[in-house]
Amino acid sequence: MRFVPGLSPRRLLVGAALLSVAAVTVSGCAGVPDPTPGYASGWSAAHGDARGANAVDVDGPSTLDLRWERPLGGPLIGTGAVGPDGQFTVLAGTTAGCQLFTFNLDSGRKQWCTGQNPGPGLTSPLQDRFGSVYAGNIGAAMSFNDGGLTRWTTPVIGMPQPIAMFADGNILVVTHMGQVNALHSPNGRKHAESVNLVPTVPMPDPAIGLDQCATAGPDCAVANAPALNLATGEFYLTLRMPGSATTSLVAMKYDPTEDEFGQASVKELWRTDIDGSSVQSAPALSADGNTVYVLDAHNTIWALDTADGAARWSHPLDFTAARTLSVSADGLIIPAPATTGPLIALQDNGDGAAVKWRRADLPVVGPTSIAANSRGYVAIRDGAHPLTVMAIDLSDGQTVSRAELPGDASASAVTLIAPGEQLATLTADGGMYVFD
Numbered sequence: 001m002r003f004v005p006g007l008s009p010r011r012l013l014v015g016a017a018l019l020s021v022a023a024v025t026v027s028g029c030a031g032v033p034d035p036t037p038g039y040a041s042g043w044s045a046a047h048g049d050a051r052g053a054n055a056v057d058v059d060g061p062s063t064l065d066l067r068w069e070r071p072l073g074g075p076l077i078g079t080g081a082v083g084p085d086g087q088f089t090v091l092a093g094t095t096a097g098c099q100l101f102t103f104n105l106d107s108g109r110k111q112w113c114t115g116q117n118p119g120p121g122l123t124s125p126l127q128d129r130f131g132s133v134y135a136g137n138i139g140a141a142m143s144f145n146d147g148g149l150t151r152w153t154t155p156v157i158g159m160p161q162p163i164a165m166f167a168d169g170n171i172l173v174v175t176h177m178g179q180v181n182a183l184h185s186p187n188g189r190k191h192a193e194s195v196n197l198v199p200t201v202p203m204p205d206p207a208i209g210l211d212q213c214a215t216a217g218p219d220c221a222v223a224n225a226p227a228l229n230l231a232t233g234e235f236y237l238t239l240r241m242p243g244s245a246t247t248s249l250v251a252m253k254y255d256p257t258e259d260e261f262g263q264a265s266v267k268e269l270w271r272t273d274i275d276g277s278s279v280q281s282a283p284a285l286s287a288d289g290n291t292v293y294v295l296d297a298h299n300t301i302w303a304l305d306t307a308d309g310a311a312r313w314s315h316p317l318d319f320t321a322a323r324t325l326s327v328s329a330d331g332l333i334i335p336a337p338a339t340t341g342p343l344i345a346l347q348d349n350g351d352g353a354a355v356k357w358r359r360a361d362l363p364v365v366g367p368t369s370i371a372a373n374s375r376g377y378v379a380i381r382d383g384a385h386p387l388t389v390m391a392i393d394l395s396d397g398q399t400v401s402r403a404e405l406p407g408d409a410s411a412s413a414v415t416l417i418a419p420g421e422q423l424a425t426l427t428a429d430g431g432m433y434v435f436d
Contacts, residue, residue, distance in 0.1 A: 037128040037169035037185050040083045043416035043424075046124035046162030047079070047324065048369070051285035052227030054326035060371030061421040064389060064403035064435045068108035072101065072430035078124030078162060080426055081133075082418040087111070087146060089125045089133050091118055092430055100125065100135055102148065105418055105434060112148030120211045121176065124162040124225070128185070134171055136160030139206035141173045141181070143188060152188030156181055157200055159210050162225035166233060168256045170264075174237055176213050177204065178221035182254055182266055192264040197221065197239055197250070216240070216247065216280060216323070223247075224282035224323060229289040234269065234306065236283040236292050246278040249294055251309060272309035274302050280323055287329040291348070295321050301335060303348060315346060315353040326368045326376070332356065332394060336367040340381060343368070345397060357397035362390070365412040375400065377423060379413035386410040389425050389435070405433055 039049050041058055048056045074094035081089050086105035093099070098113030116137055123136040131146030141160050143151040158175030165171050166182070170191050173181040178198035182191045198221045209219030216223040218240060226237040233254040240247040251269040258264055273279070274296055281295035291312065292304050299321050303312040322336040331348035343359040365387070368378045376392040387409040391400040411428035418424065423435040 037130060037132065037165065038167075039165060040081075040127050040129045042082045042418045043079075043369070044081050044083060044127045044129075045164065046081075046126070046225045047227075047282065047284070048417075050164055050228040050230050051287070051289075051327075052225055052282055053284040053328075053370070054324060054367050055328055055370035056417050057372050058417060058419050059373040059421055060369075060375040060377060060391070060417050061423065061436065062375070062391060063401045064391060064423065066403060066406070067106075067434045067436050069406065069431065069433045070108055072432060073097075074099075075430050076426050076428050077118050078122055079414050080416055080424070081125045081127040082416055082424065083127030083131050083133070083146070084129055085131070086418070087127065087131055088416075088418075088424060089127055090426060090432070091116065091123065091125060091135065093118070100133075100144075102133070103432070105422060105424065108432075108434065114144070114148055114150075116142075119159065119207055120214065121159045122162075122213055122223075122225075123160055126163045126165060126171070128165065128169075132185070134163045134165075134185075136163065136173070138210065141171075141183065141188065143185070151186075154181075154183055154188035154190075156206075157194075157196070157204060158206050159213075161222055164226055164228045164235065166228070166254055166256070167230045170256070172226060172228060172235060172254065174222055174226050175206075176210055176220050176222050177206070177208070178239060180237075180252065180266055182264060191256075192254070192266045195252070195266050195268070197268075198241060218242075218244075227283040227285045227292065229285060229306070231289060234289075236285070236306070238279045238281075238283065238294075239271070240278075246273050246276065247280070248273045249279045249283060249292070249304065249309065251292075251306065270309045272304065274304070274311065281321070282324055284325045284327045286327060286331060286348070293325050293327055293333060295323065295325060295335065301325065301333065301346065301353070303353070312350075313352045317344075322367065324367045326370050328370050328374070328394060329372075332370075334368040334370075334376065337364050340365050343378060343392070343397065345394065359392075359397050366414050368392070369415045369417055370394065371417050377415040377417065377425075379415070379425065379427075381410070387413060387427065389413070389415060389423070389433070403435065405431070407431070409433070
């Protein structure tokens with residue numbers, strides 16, 4: 001090696017090494033993964049993924065072997081989310097210390113936690129495929145990195161309902177007061193002008209009406225999570241205007257095309273009150289995005305055309321249903337009972353719905369979670385044991401396997417489906433049970 005005055009051989013070697021690394025990096029650009037944030041594989045949002053259907057694109061197990069259990073220390077808020085590498089995030093209504101927790105799905109070890117102010121809300125965390133967590137506080141939306149450090153905090157009017165993510169990696173924040181925000185996921189800055197569906201004073205108390213969201217009361221404008229079509233940027237939410245006796249379904253669209261100021265746009269497309277009744281459930285989209293399903297105040301399921309909100313069909317239920325619907329990729333619709341009730345599956349036939357199967361022997365106490373391999377997972381309370389998790393074959397409704405939860409688990413529950421055929425069952429009273 002030639003000696004250059006003022007530059008030691010060691011520095012030359014370091015410089016050569018850096019140039020070599022740079023050359024490898026540049027030459028490998030074609031194989032660099034897409035840096036755009038997106039939904040993590042499996043149950044990464046409040047209702048599984050963007051379309052709000054309690055269904056995911058990963059397979060679920062046939063047998064249920066309990067791997068670990070632990071209490072949260074307070075009642076569950078929302079559902080929870082699974083991120084990459086077994087990152088498992090939940091919110092709990094604890095009275096002190098942390099409210100947002102992240103655990104390792106394999107071991108149950110707590111990775112990090114932080115204090116939050118969710119109040120009596122129904123918000124849930126969202127995890128992207130890089131491990132970032134998005135959550136709501138009263139009056140703010142927040143994001144954390146995979147180590148629990150705060151990435152950003154953005155003030156909003158009200159309490160964010162479960163946060164969703166657009167196809168371009170930016171996020172949708174709809175608050176219980178009816179404010180609609182599109183935010184940059186890296187920094188939380190507004191990517192479009194906020195839309196206030198409900199007129200508000202300049203600086204309202206962000207907690208007003210929040211205590212009514214659990215019952216969809218008149219002072220909670222948006223009481224449910226939105227459903228999002230990733231292919232079109234269209235999304236659907238429930239809205240109750242001040243003084244109105246009914247809740248409407250509203251369709252909106254996010255257009256990522258930027259104007260000369262670098263701003264995207266959000267606009268309303270249509271709204272419907274489904275023939276004078278009131279929309280009760282969170283909307284759930286069909287796999288092709290052409291149909292949105294909702295439940296009304298009279299326990300009737302409606303299938304609406306996403307193009308204009310026109311009704312395609314309606315189907316009455318003979319039990320009181322909860323405010324969530326599970327919809328499989330092939331059009332199987334499973335409502336959840338409000339307290340306990342039967343397990344029923346309806347098949348969307350285009351111009352109507354028919355009962356495909358019914359299990360009146362199962363006292364269901366939560367929504368059915370749908371895996372890609374036509375497995376459904378649901379909690380029941382049969383009297384012989386406080387709570388039991390069941391795997392169901394969705395083709396005929398027959399039981400595949402079951403596992404009784406240990407301890408005093410007696411509340412309703414929801415099951416999250418994770419990659420690697422893992423399940424995490426969360427009970428409303430704050431119990432966590434993970435199965436392989």
